[in-house]
Amino acid sequence: MKRIFVNANVVDVLAGSLLTQGEVLVEDGIIRQVGRGLSADGAERVDLGGRYLTPGLFNCHAHLAARVTAIQSDLIGMNWFDLAYNCITNAEKLLRSGVTFARDVGTCNLATCNLKRYVRSGRVKLSPDLQVVGSAVCMTGGATWNVGATQADGPDECRKAARLQLREGADAIKLYASGSVLTAGMDTESPQLSREEMAACVEEAHHAGKKACCHAQNNRSIRNALAAGVDHIEHGIGLDDETIELMLRQGAWLDPTVSALYHIAAHADQLLPEVAEKALRLEEVCYDSFRRAYAAGVPCGCGNDAGSSFCFFDETASEMVVMVEKCGLTPAQALEIGTINSAKMLGVDASLGSITPGKRAHLALFDRDPLADIRALENCVMTVKDGEILHDAR
Numbered sequence: 001m002k003r004i005f006v007n008a009n010v011v012d013v014l015a016g017s018l019l020t021q022g023e024v025l026v027e028d029g030i031i032r033q034v035g036r037g038l039s040a041d042g043a044e045r046v047d048l049g050g051r052y053l054t055p056g057l058f059n060c061h062a063h064l065a066a067r068v069t070a071i072q073s074d075l076i077g078m079n080w081f082d083l084a085y086n087c088i089t090n091a092e093k094l095l096r097s098g099v100t101f102a103r104d105v106g107t108c109n110l111a112t113c114n115l116k117r118y119v120r121s122g123r124v125k126l127s128p129d130l131q132v133v134g135s136a137v138c139m140t141g142g143a144t145w146n147v148g149a150t151q152a153d154g155p156d157e158c159r160k161a162a163r164l165q166l167r168e169g170a171d172a173i174k175l176y177a178s179g180s181v182l183t184a185g186m187d188t189e190s191p192q193l194s195r196e197e198m199a200a201c202v203e204e205a206h207h208a209g210k211k212a213c214c215h216a217q218n219n220r221s222i223r224n225a226l227a228a229g230v231d232h233i234e235h236g237i238g239l240d241d242e243t244i245e246l247m248l249r250q251g252a253w254l255d256p257t258v259s260a261l262y263h264i265a266a267h268a269d270q271l272l273p274e275v276a277e278k279a280l281r282l283e284e285v286c287y288d289s290f291r292r293a294y295a296a297g298v299p300c301g302c303g304n305d306a307g308s309s310f311c312f313f314d315e316t317a318s319e320m321v322v323m324v325e326k327c328g329l330t331p332a333q334a335l336e337i338g339t340i341n342s343a344k345m346l347g348v349d350a351s352l353g354s355i356t357p358g359k360r361a362h363l364a365l366f367d368r369d370p371l372a373d374i375r376a377l378e379n380c381v382m383t384v385k386d387g388e389i390l391h392d393a394r
């Protein structure tokens with residue numbers, strides 16, 4: 001099947017520039033040509049009305065089996081139907097907001113691993129492509145222990161927990177190195193899984209050719225995770241300069257989830273007092289850590305922590321908005337993080353992340369220019385996956 005998308009401003013996220021009056025020729029789901037005046041025998045022409053065409057967006061930090069509630073412990077007791085329903089409806093919200101690739105970072109292994117299988121087989125169509133971690137690994141009583149994480153203590157139990165997730169089809173292993181803003185009864189400053197425990201999990205992930213990502217909300221815990229060989233630091237709150245240096249040396253990625261702190265802190269009046277206190281204390285610290293890491297050259301991905309309190313599945317764009325409005329990035333820098341850089345972080349940049357001949361045609365369309373105003377990304381009017389139009393609200 002051939003299709004030419006015509007009359008578009010095609011956003012080049014690699015150069016941070018626009019091709020006006022641009023056209024994209026897609027054949028069998030692959031981008032064949034980008035330019036002007038394209039033609040191909042038998043191609044269907046789709047007029048995009050002068051709108052702005054970007055690569056499909058990425059969300060590297062989402063919890064698809066969750067329902068967005070004010071109090072995290074409200075999720076306790078969800079049954080298998082709740083989890084499956086959440087997965088399918090949340091995936092559709094991501095897709096309709098322009099996200100064509102998402103990584104689930106844990107809630108319940110069976111639901112998300114099965115969702116991925118349904119998406120890959122085509123039984124669930126309205127979803128981004130997925131990577132999943134299954135159930136995250138935490139210490140007994142550690143962050144998210146009460147909402148689906150696998151509790152494990154000591155290197156042997158942790159190794160087994162990681163192997164269980166890999167058996168279920170996990171694409172990465174997720175660890176908890178510190179307390180969490182949203183889990184009541186603990187401070188974010190508390191170190192949780194030890195270096196030795198995390199190192200056992202990282203080794204298993206790497207043996208399977210997969211990555212390890214790690215929730216870490218204080219500097220000491222980030223150090224522990226780096227010493228264990230973790231590939232991706234999630235949140236990364238409280239980074240000092242020495243730790244940033246260490247991340248650069250190890251090639252570790254930062255997935256800063258700055259919008260999560262923004263939205264959680266903005267709704268502090270609806271949270272448990274203890275959770276509100278942590279969010280308000282850490283909001284600026286989170287922005288500052290990201291700003292300094294980005295300026296130093298630490299590679300970053302984009303995730304809005306969808307599924308956490310006040311972090312919605314149709315608001316991936318808000319991560320890039322907060323990067324611009326609170327952290328000082330240009331729209332082009334934020335969009336680069338939300339597309340090609342996230343694709344690199346997840347190891348899929350050879351086939352996704354930019355509108356480049358030879359890559360899969362995962363595309364998103366917006367009314368306004370996101371390079372002029374990042375908030376243009378808040379309203380996606382069309383989503384294309386493998387050349388197929390799955391969402392069309394033009």
Ligand SMILES: [Zn+2]
Binds near residue numbers: 061105305
């Ligand atoms: Zn999260």
